[in-house]
Amino acid sequence: MKNNRKLSLRTVSSAVALLALSACGQEGDGASSATGGKAKGAGKNGEPTVCLVMKSLGNEYFQAMQKGAEAHVAKRGDLKLKASGIQNETDIDGQVAAINGCITDQVDALVVAPADSRALVAPLGRAVKAGIKVINIDVKLDDGALGSAGLDIPFVGPDNTEGARLSGEVLGEELGKGAKVVILEGNPGAANAQQRKAGFEAAAKASGLTVVDSKTAHWETDEAYTVMSNWLTKHPDIKGVLASNDSMALGAIKAIQAKQSKIKIASFDNIEAIRPYVKEGTVLATLDQYGAEQAANGIDEAMKAIKGEDLQTWVKTKIKVVTAEDLG
Template sequence: MKNIKWLLLMAIVLVLAACSLEQPGSNSSSDDQGEAGNDGDKVYKVGLSVSTLNNPFFVTLSEGVKEQAKESGSEVIVVDAQDDASKQASDVEDLIQQGVDLLIINPTDSEAVVSAVESANGSNVPVITVDRRAEGGEVVSHIASDNKAGGVLAGEYLLELLGEDQPQVAELEGISGSSAARDRGAGFNEAVDGKVNIVAKQTANFNRAEGLTVMENILQANPDIQGVFAHNDEMALGALEAIQSAGKDIPVIGFDATDDAVASVKDGKLSATIAQKPEEIGVKAMEAAVALLNGEDVEADIPVDLELIKE
């Protein structure tokens, strides 16, 4: 009889111990897509493909995405295409395989990225583009400043600095095939058409080192250059370095309002830059992503204001 009582007691102890191992409210499916966060909002996994993190503008843009994701409790996976369209296509495929709920893409090349967008479409992964457009595929929303309007602002200010008596001007272009380079150039040329003589127009691929080298070559071929417009601040700062090394004083206007460029404007070196507010672009992109995944309607084009920052 004592043995039976002892066995019953041991059984009760084992049952109580097993129950204590499972905490109240525990759920083994907490990693499922769309799980509820502490505030009841769904948590999403978003992939962000950036053209390059070697450019401060896109670093700031990605920080805006990540900060807003933190606010909503969502996860962001950031990949750097390193200005390589083939790598970007591969990165997007990897993000799709990782099961992202949505893709935010900053295209390296607006045409080359189409296949990646179409791949996402085929996998039912919504796509949002930022700063640069995709030339094809289904994109739910595009968040950017009006690059053409920014080019017009740059052109008008350069005319204000130089006058309209056919000054000799150089234009440093961004990556061929990117919508940003195309639109900024179109706006600038529209503003200065018939009023300046563009004696040099070369790509420096949105890169500071290339901007330096290209500007050195332009100055050798055209020593009487009177003004420069660069499609982004990195190229503008490179061009400015070449101009200073040559002992010249030539107005240079950039685009993006990166921290280095704004500091250079304040120091009286860079003549101006067009503020495109990359952090705000990133924030708005993530806001649109969460809204879309929550079943809300989002605008096909979401603009971000521009501002001319000058001496």
């Protein structure tokens, strides 16, 4: 009986020792992080982990962004990617939850396209405090909110104001001076929504267009359909629409077709679903901002940050106006 008890104690002691060694091995797995010590999210081969938090994956633009990011990571082969999105464009709580999940997972870097330029600053501040490198893509975080929080987060993305101006000028050239137009705005809390509205207003002014109304449809197709339907009743002499993204342009098109109207549209994003309307002339222009490349560039900047390299304040990504001529 005594021999059995000694054997049992030795077995327990050995198991405890093995568990301790195993725990030490896990803690030591991975390369050094930019904050010193070990890379928090490193996998078996020591690759750092990068979280990509996007906006609505119901939007074709962000679906393409995710695919592009995954292809880029596969090509690089030196990191792990955790990609996520939200249910709809106004699901700010969903983005906060995703960011908190990245913090809990102790990832090495976080690349985020914020749904709101101010509301996401606080959770991103928590990520920075946790030693996570943060890169902002697509929608610029509010400079005032960043300053108040004592944060310096690099931005990788396009000049939204210039892009909207270029797209809007195509509509202006077609409609001519005095034509009445409306603007479909994005989320009021998103910097790119404000910037695109400013760009469209600049294009309207330069072309002599008259903006008779401007309202948000929160980037959403169904809401844009409702807004546009109301405008067609309120302003029956509208000649053009300046849509801050293609998803809202699709909603406007549906309302326009229901009225058998010949209203023309200038838009933003160049998603696959808008291209048939560009080809047949309802949409005169859309603006390609290369979302997949934005994500890839953001991931590259995150990897530089993890390695302790200096980053640019703004990595300006390319834009291109797309018309029927470009689509053949």
